[in-house]
Amino acid sequence: MFKVEDIRKDFPILSRKVNGKPLVYFDNAATSQTPQQVIDVIVDYYSNYNANIHRGVHTLSQEATDLYEQARQKIQTHFNAKFSHEIIFTSGTTHGINLVANGFSTLLKEGDEIIVSALEHHSNIVPWQMLCERTGATLKVIPMNEDGELVMTEFDKLLSKNTKLVFVNHISNALGTINPIEYIIEKTHKVGAAVLIDGAQSSPHIKPDVQKLNTDFYVTSAHKICGPTGVGMLYGKEEWLKKLPPYQGGGEMISEVTFEKTTYADLPHKFEAGTPNICGGIAFGAAIDYMNTVGFENIAAYENELLKYGTEKLLEIDGLKIYGTSKHKTSVISFNLKGIHPYDVGTILDKLGIAVRTGHHCAQPIMDFYKIPGTIRASFSFYNTKEEIDIFIEGVKKAKMMLS
Missing domain, CATH: 3.40.640.10 (Type I PLP-dependent aspartate aminotransferase-like (Major domain))
Structure with a gap:
């Protein structure tokens, strides 16, 4: 059975703090984190x-x-x-x-x-x-x-x-x-x-x-x-x-x-x-x-849960718009807060230990289509949790309050 608490123990970086806060890593679409099992293989290669x-x-x-x-x-x-x-x-x-x-x-x-x-x-x-x-x-x-x-x-x-x-x-x-x-x-x-x-x-x-x-x-x-x-x-x-x-x-x-x-x-x-x-x-x-070993069926089912949960929570925030609303999508949410530059939101989230990506994500024609400078992108992986999404939601609300 898939247990996210056990999975998280495989990833050393998930236990660190950023700016004095527990790391919430939602930049998985850029680079995923590396489990100890893979780190051990790298060390073993250079050692032996x-x-x-x-x-x-x-x-x-x-x-x-x-x-x-x-x-x-x-x-x-x-x-x-x-x-x-x-x-x-x-x-x-x-x-x-x-x-x-x-x-x-x-x-x-x-x-x-x-x-x-x-x-x-x-x-x-x-x-x-x-x-x-x-x-x-x-x-x-x-x-x-x-x-x-x-x-x-x-x-x-x-x-x-x-x-x-x-x-x-x-x-x-x-x-x-x-x-x-x-x-x-x-x-x-x-x-x-x-x-x-x-x-x-x-x-x-x-x-x-x-x-x-x-x-x-x-x-x-x-x-x-x-x-x-x-x-x-x-x-x-x-x-x-x-x-x-x-x-x-x-x-x-x-x-x-x-x-x-x-x-x-x-x-x-x-x-x-x-x-x-x-x-x-x-x-x-x-x-x-x-x-x-984790299993791609398990990964897909769990990440879909995170996507659904994160989407519902974000849409409760007034003035928040999600870009990319296809029925067929993976655990990526791109959004903006009305009247606020995505970079400013990303900076405040970082101070709270939350890692997201802001900008055009090397996909500038998409941003031009929507006539926006970029988005805030939260991308979830199978080692993320709903509790982390709750922390993220509070961070977005705080950024909105500070920047409005």
Whole structure:
């Protein structure tokens, strides 16, 4: 049975104080906290296994290689990729997106079209704009409505024989909206185009099955899933990864090197130039183990409780408006207090030990749509509690009183 009190004991940082107050950490959409089980794996690696991988004949190198490749297999199993070589270790979601965008610069031409959504993080907008500048392709945008949902009838109209790529996030980082990616993937494939799903915000809440989804690419970051920063993964279907050229040149990604010609290594090493974040990859695998021990069905059910409770409590505050009111959303609440800048509210909450995110959340087009400078975003995780939400609500009320 899921017991949040027991879960919280796994996270050392949750017992600290900020500004003399017990920490209430509601910035999970930016970075989740790390359990002791994952911290122990990081310490163990540097204490007992630290060595470069894949190329060494000595024991430490072989042991580190085994741990790293075991982590790749854990990630393959978790996301249900067909092959372990379809899992490419990256430095994070942004790296994975740029890797794919760089590869497609050799496949696109003027007249081709690529589609993104109005709900994207900047990391899923800027690389495609750069790709269009390099290739002459055209960028089109799926519009959103007032509830923070994508307008699917408009998406249908945007698709054509010229569409080559479609890129959407699984869940909006700014609003928590869960997008209908199954529909998007199916419709996109009917016109012969490829799909990349940004799973940075879905991976902490949902266990994606990339084969069932039939997506061509899926990207995420470990630090959203109780793992360390600086490591993530790109899943790509084998046939697509074979088509794309290497993103970076260097050691590890080669087969043969002469001054006349270089041949590239097989997957996944073709995309993993240089010494990787070995410890990060191993810890990523440990984080996946931890999350599966807690159980994604348990996580989803509990976080939905927190979302419902937090939403009801916030809406009792006069002058408070929530942005992103889709029926299908995860445990993220973006809101503003009438006439008060979100930054000012965030500053007062911090003095009370409450960590939230304020600003445009790297999703400026969303804020422009609502004609606001940004929002206060509270994002809950499975280790948060209703008691913490009560403290947060009192903090918001205090900020409103002080700033009105």
